[in-house]
Amino acid sequence: MRKKVLTIAGSDSSGGAGIQADLKTFHQHGVYGISSLTTIVAMDPENDWAHNVFPMELSTVKEQLKTAMSLGIDAVKTGMLGSPGIIEHAGEVIKQNGIKDVVIDPVMVCKGTDDVLHPENLESLRESLVPHAKVTTPNLFEAAKLAGIRRIETVEQLEDVAKTIHELGAQNVLIKAGTLVDETKATDLLYDGQAFHYIQTEQFDTGNVHGAGCSYAAAITAELANGKDVIEAIKSAKAFITAAVKEGFPLNEYVGPVYQKGDANEIEVSVTTK
Incomplete structure (x- = not known):
């Protein structure tokens, strides 16, 4: 039977x-x-x-999640997610329904804005949602905020922050490190509580x-829904998104999206474990 996958997120x-x-x-991915909509973002x-961000009422999100x-x-x-109430309710729903394959992308800003996640939302993420993550996928900015530091500037800091986020309860922490590790490669660090896995592709x-x-x-x-383990799911997704970035295009003078039909078979993904 085809797998059913829910996204709880905002509308672009x-x-x-x-x-x-x-x-x-x-x-x-078949x-x-x-979907359960939390916010509407217009440009x-x-x-x-x-x-311009227009949050949904918590009651509206609850009804959508009941349907899903x-x-x-x-x-x-x-x-x-947009508010502590929505964050906490999402965590409750995940727990109550016993969902194990959970990916938490801790989105904190809209590109093009300076609005940082409110402190109460950040605390709700740490306490109510990240502990349910099989994988959490912060970028460098989000990882620093979750770990309570100003910024990540070195590989040593990157590894320390991954450990800190893992201690919040996430089973696997995948930090999108960009070119911090190697200027010629797009590198992500996966920490599973035992080892550090550096996942790399060519930088486009x-x-x-x-x-x-x-x-x-x-x-x-x-x-994950299709049955892959964490490392294989991430490797496949890394090839997919790298191909999508490679095929990205300018939508207008302000923004250029990735294009999800790039050929992932053309992308080589390497994994180095330490």
């Missing part, structure tokens, strides 16, 4: 990120995508593509990376 009206990116990615073409869970969910991915500096984080996390979620 430009189609590049959020729920739109998740559903496109689920489709490419799973059936289901103002008359004001340098400024982002009635369908029998195999895996869950979370993105932008296209500038068209809108939706990359959402699509990467969604691909991992789909591959």
Whole structure:
């Protein structure tokens, strides 16, 4: 039977990120995508593509999740959640329904804005959601915030932060480190509580990376639902998103999304464990 995968996230009206990116990615991986909408994000073409965020009421999110869970969910991915109430309720729903394949993408800002996640939301992420993660997928900024430090500037700090986030309860911590480790490679660090796995592909500096984080996390979620173990799911997703970045294109003068139909078979993924 086809696997059913839920995304709990925001809507990107430009189609590049959020729920739109998740559903496109689920489709490419042969799973059936289901969504619960937490926010609507619109962009103002008359004001340098400024982002306007319209949160959903908690009651509205609860009703959507009730619908989703009635369908029998195999895996869950979370993105932008927007309020402590939504974060905490998402954690409760995941726990109550015994969902094991959970990917937490701790989205903290909209690209194009300076709005950082409110401190109470950050604390809710740490306490109510990250402990349910089979995999959590922060970027460098998000990982630093989760670990309570200002920024990550060295490989030693990267590893220390991965350990700190693991101690919050996440089974596996995947930090999207970009070119921090190697300027010529796109590198992610996976920490599973036992070892550090450096996952690398060629770096494609296209500038068209809108939706990359959402699509990467969604691909991992789909591959877990399809039965792959964590390392294999991440390797497959890494090839997928690297190909999507390679095929990214400018949507307008402000933004360039990734394109989820790139040929992942052309991408070589290496894993170094220490």
